[in-house]
Amino acid sequence: xxxxxxxxxxxxxxxxxxxxxxxxxxxxxxxxxxxxxxxxxxxxxxxxxxxxxxxxxxxxxxxxxxxxxxxxxxxxxxxxxxxxxxxxxxxxxxxxxxxxxxxxxxxxxxxxxxxxxxxxxxxxxxxxxxxxxxxxxxxxxxxxxxxxxxxxxxxxxxxxxxxxxxxxxxxxxxxxxxxxxxxxxxxx
Amino acid sequence: xxxxxxxxxxxxxxxxxxxxxxxxxxxxxxxxxxxxxxxxxxxxxxxxxxxxxxxxxxxxxxxxxxxxxxxxxxxxxxxxxxxxxxxxxxxxxxxxxxxxxxxxxxxxxxxxxxxxxxxxxxxxxxxxxxxxxxxxxxxxxxxxxxxxxxxxxxxxxxxxxxxxxxxxxxxxxxxxxxxxxxxxxxxxxxxxxxxxxxxxxxxxxxxxxxxxxxxxxxxxxxxxxxxxxxxxxxxxxxxxxxxxxxxxxxxxxxxxxxxxxxxxxxxxxxxxxxxxxxxxxxxxxxxxxxxxxxxxxxxxxxxxxxxxxxxxxxxxxxxxxxxxxxxxxxxxxxxxxxxxxxxxxxxxxxxxxxxxxxxxxxxxxxxxxxxxxxxxxxxxxxxxxxxxxxxxxxxxxxxxxxxxxxxxxxxxxxxxxxxxxxxxxxxxxxxxxxxxxxxxxxxxxxxxxxxxxxxxxxxxxxxxxxxxxxxxxxx
Numbered sequence: 044x045x046x047x048x049x050x051x052x053x054x055x056x057x058x059x060x061x062x063x064x065x066x067x068x069x070x071x072x073x074x075x076x077x078x079x080x081x082x083x084x085x086x087x088x089x090x091x092x093x094x095x096x097x098x099x100x101x102x103x104x105x106x107x108x109x110x111x112x113x114x115x116x117x118x119x120x121x122x123x124x125x126x127x128x129x130x131x132x133x134x135x136x137x138x139x140x141x142x143x144x145x146x147x148x149x150x151x152x153x154x155x156x157x158x159x160x161x162x163x164x165x166x167x168x169x170x171x172x173x174x175x176x177x178x179x180x181x182x183x184x185x186x187x188x189x190x191x192x193x194x195x196x197x198x199x200x201x202x203x204x205x206x207x208x209x210x211x212x213x214x215x216x217x218x219x220x221x222x223x224x225x226x227x228x229x230x231x
Numbered sequence: 232x233x234x235x236x237x238x239x240x241x242x243x244x245x246x247x248x249x250x251x252x253x254x255x256x257x258x259x260x261x262x263x264x265x266x267x268x269x270x271x272x273x274x275x276x277x278x279x280x281x282x283x284x285x286x287x288x289x290x291x292x293x294x295x296x297x298x299x300x301x302x303x304x305x306x307x308x309x310x311x312x313x314x315x316x317x318x319x320x321x322x323x324x325x326x327x328x329x330x331x332x333x334x335x336x337x338x339x340x341x342x343x344x345x346x347x348x349x350x351x352x353x354x355x356x357x358x359x360x361x362x363x364x365x366x367x368x369x370x371x372x373x374x375x376x377x378x379x380x381x382x383x384x385x386x387x388x389x390x391x392x393x394x395x396x397x398x399x400x401x402x403x404x405x406x407x408x409x410x411x412x413x414x415x416x417x418x419x420x421x422x423x424x425x426x427x428x429x430x431x432x433x434x435x436x437x438x439x440x441x442x443x444x445x446x447x448x449x450x451x452x453x454x455x456x457x458x459x460x461x462x463x464x465x466x467x468x469x470x471x472x473x474x475x476x477x478x479x480x481x482x483x484x485x486x487x488x489x490x491x492x493x494x495x496x497x498x499x500x501x502x503x504x505x506x507x508x509x510x511x512x513x514x515x516x517x518x519x520x521x522x523x524x525x526x527x528x529x530x531x532x533x534x535x536x537x538x539x540x541x542x543x544x545x546x547x548x549x550x551x552x553x554x555x556x557x558x559x560x561x562x563x564x565x566x567x568x569x570x571x572x573x574x575x576x577x578x579x580x581x582x583x584x585x586x587x588x589x590x591x592x593x594x595x596x597x598x599x600x601x602x603x604x605x606x607x608x609x610x611x612x613x614x615x616x617x618x619x620x621x622x623x624x625x626x627x628x629x630x631x632x633x634x635x636x637x638x639x640x641x642x643x644x645x646x647x648x649x650x651x652x653x654x655x656x657x658x659x660x661x662x663x664x665x666x667x668x669x670x671x672x673x674x675x676x677x678x679x680x681x682x683x684x685x686x687x688x689x690x691x692x693x694x695x696x697x698x699x700x701x702x703x704x705x706x
Contacts, residue, residue: 068273074265081256081264090252102256103264108464110268132484172239172247191241192248207531209552210515213573216583217607223239224632 062119065110073113076122077106083193084130090188091134093177101137105130124202131185131204138181175225183218190215352441352463357429358406359445362452365390365404372399375692378706379680381659384415384425384449385694385701391415391427392701393449402451407431412442415702416470416481418449425449425702426470426479433463444470444481446498458496459504467494475523478539482514493517493528495539507537516560518568518614527568529560534568534590548593555598558585559612561621561639567591569639571621572598573607583607585625587642599642608632615661622647622655622664634666636683647681658705665705667694680705 064072084105089098109129116125176184189200200215201208360366370387375396383394384402388410391403405413412430419425430442443459444467458479459467470481476498483494483506491514493507508514509530517528520536525545528535534548550557552572559571568590573583585605586598605625613622615636622636627646634648634655648655651669658664658680665680676698678691 066273070265070269073268074261077264078261081261085256085260086252086254089254090248093251095254099256099260099263102260103267106264107267107271111271111273112464114273169243169247169250172243173251176247176251187244188248188252191244192252206515209532210557213557213583213607219239219244220608222244226239 058122059119062113062116062122066113066116073110077109080123080126081106084126087127087130087188087193088134090192091131091181091184092137097137101130101133104136105133108133121202124199127189128202128204131181131189134185135181138184171226172222175222178225179218179221182214183221186211186215186218187222352433352461355457357408357431357443357445357457359408359429359457360404360406361402361447365401368401368404370401370697371695372401373678373692373695373698374398375678377689377691379658379663379665379689379691380678381704381706382418382422382449383678383701383703384418384447385703386410386413386415386427386699387695388697388699391425391447393425393451400451402449403447405429410699414468414700416444416468417472418702418704419472419476420474421476422704423449424472424476426472428468428470442466444479444496446479458498458502459494471517471519473519473523473539474521477523478519480517480519480526480539482517493526495526495542497540505542507542509535515557518560518562520562521565521618527560527562529557529570534560534570536568546593548590548595550590551595555586558607559614559621559623561612561614561618563589563618563639569618569621571612571623571637571639585623585637585644587637587639589639599640601637601642601644603627603644605635605637605644611655613655613657613664615657616659617661619661622657634664636664645683647683648679654701654703656703656705663705665691665703667698667701678703 058076061072061076065076081102085098085102088101088105089095092098092101105126109126112129116122176187179187185204186200189195189204190197197208197211197215201211204211206214368387368390370390370392372392373383373385373394375383375394378396380395383399385392385394385399386405389405390401391405392399393402394400408429409431412428412432414428416426416428425447427445427447428442429445433441441461441463443457443461446456446458461467464485466484467481468484470479472479477500479496479498481494481496482491483504484491492509493514495505495507496502507526507528509528515529515531517526519526524539526537526539528537529550532550532552534550535544536546537544550570555572555574557570557572561569561571563569570588570590571585572588573585583606585601585607587601588598589596605623605627608624608626611624615621618639620636620638622634624632625635625644626632627635627644632650633646634652636645636647637643647664648666648668652666653669655664655666662684663680663682665678667676668679669676675693677693680689680691681687682689
């Protein structure tokens with residue numbers, strides 16, 4: 044059975060008040076907002092950037108950025124979507140330091156690969172997917188994490204990334220395709 | 232050999248991501264976050280919320296009209312003025328941390344009193360040098376044979392080079408620039424200048440970077456001009472010269488939660504960077520018209536053509552995309568834009584057939600299927616100089632990813648470059664393409680020209696071991 048990591052944080056009744064207070068500069072309110080979310084933010088960042096140290100930096104950068112720009116948030120109901128977008132951008136910044144274009148060599152016999160022997164229960168097989176993920180660019184990683192780890196609906200991802208739902212669909216399709224290609228690269 | 236998983240299904244991906252994302256934040260992380268927040272002032276101001284809101288602009292316009300009416304004395308004796316018309320969108324506004332750069336491309340990127348940088352960014356975040364100020368290089372120059380290349384500007388680990396034929400010439404040293412943040416975006420049509428994205432991480436943080444656009448003279452004697460002054464959360468990328476060389480358009484991302492817009496710099500007139508926004512939707516792609524005065528922009532579900540000088544929409548066409556995904560945008564002639572799209576078969580379904588539509592006078596054509604059939608592979612495109620064809624990255628039936636040239640009027644497709652090929656460019660006459668050939672079948676990455684009519688290939692020269700990408704133009 045796949046492990047399901049709950050990503051959504053349910054906005055409580057008092058949260059709009061906390062957000063409003065944090066917007067006004069109340070650090071205690073900001074702490075009350077961030078504390079229940081930081082695990083989710085950290086796990087998301089770790090899944091995208093791939094290691095703990097970078098995930099800590101990405102999480103911290105995102106939270107500080109959120110604090111800094113909170114007065115610019117127009118719609119309080121979209122705090123989580125906005126925070127998610129800030130986090131994804133922080134992860135993207137982290138990955139921008141690496142080579143910007145990753146070439147993934149595709150074997151000519153892409154389609155003629157023989158039958159595969161192991162299933163998703165295989166530790167080695169899942170390890171290969173974990174490694175293949177490192178070959179993806181930041182946007183593809185973010186999309187796959189939001190969809191497959193945080194189990195966010197397409198509309199939520201669209202809100203997170205600031206793009207239409209239709210675009211989320213085709214980018215998810217492209218990201219999954221890229222992951223398949225990267226997985227092939229793990230064979231060599 | 233590494234054992235592979237079975238077919239890549241949702242369960243496998245979820246298990247892999249759960250492993251990658253395992254663990255929780257500890258108390259120290261929360262403590263660090265809160266301490267950093269306490270040391271960071273919040274950004275406040277009245278204008279930022281207006282940037283993406285047509286309604287807000289309409290309210291502002293109405294308020295100004297009302298104020299004007301009161302000033303001239305007509306408001307007192309009449310009923311309230313009629314509502315102000317909604318301003319044309321996209322609206323042009325000035326990015327927050329931008330300041331006027333130098334007026335001509337003659338200033339080396341050194342600290343300047345005129346530069347009003349964000350507090351997060353130093354005056355000179357990249358330390359780019361040119362001419363005699365350049366330190367010795369450790370890179371080997373590219374050497375090209377024949378006359379197949381008109382011009383190329385490329386990056387190595389620490390330098391920028393220009394090459395036409397023979398040995399390349401170093402034109403800039405990147406200094407403190409982070410190689411991972413450097414990219415050559417475009418060449419001006421007259422070949423005198425290249426535009427590059429250069430940046431540097433700040434305060435040893437892997438996350439805070441200051442990147443800006445630089446115009447670099449390709450002759451090796453002109454100085455380098457830094458033409459933007461963005462803060463750490465603002466990023467310029469994918470810059471493109473207008474055909475007449477007057478404007479520079481680029482993708483502008485405000486990483487504090489805003490959607491991407493087009494940035495615009497007038498290289499001859501007022502050089503203050505502006506942004507052209509799509510209202511409440513995201514900007515996906517833009518393309519210069521050949522007159523150099525208009526930009527086509529895909530804004531959510533519509534295609535806008537915008538005057539670069541005035542920033543007003545000249546035409547806006549709703550795109551009838553139902554189950555169709557946008558890939559690339561180009562101009563096929565002076566008045567017609569071309570959209571390369573793919574049929575959307577849903578998440579995880581790998582056969583998304585590529586097709587072509589054209590937009591002219593507000594009308595969108597029926598999709599022309601590409602033949603032989605291609606399926607979408609990923610972003611990346613290059614339009615032929617006369618607009619008759621677009622090269623895209625796609626999969627043919629045999630699933631070998633590569634570059635394919637698509638005739639924009641007939642949909643006829645032709646494979647030109649295989650896996651691992653990059654930096655594809657067109658010749659001036661549109662009859663050949665050149666690219667850096669790589670991939671599993673290539674022992675030494677090389678610049679290669681392919682004649683589209685005969686499929687004949689010509690080796691131009693090997694690229695250096697520390698080659699980091701470039702922009703080329705065939706002869």
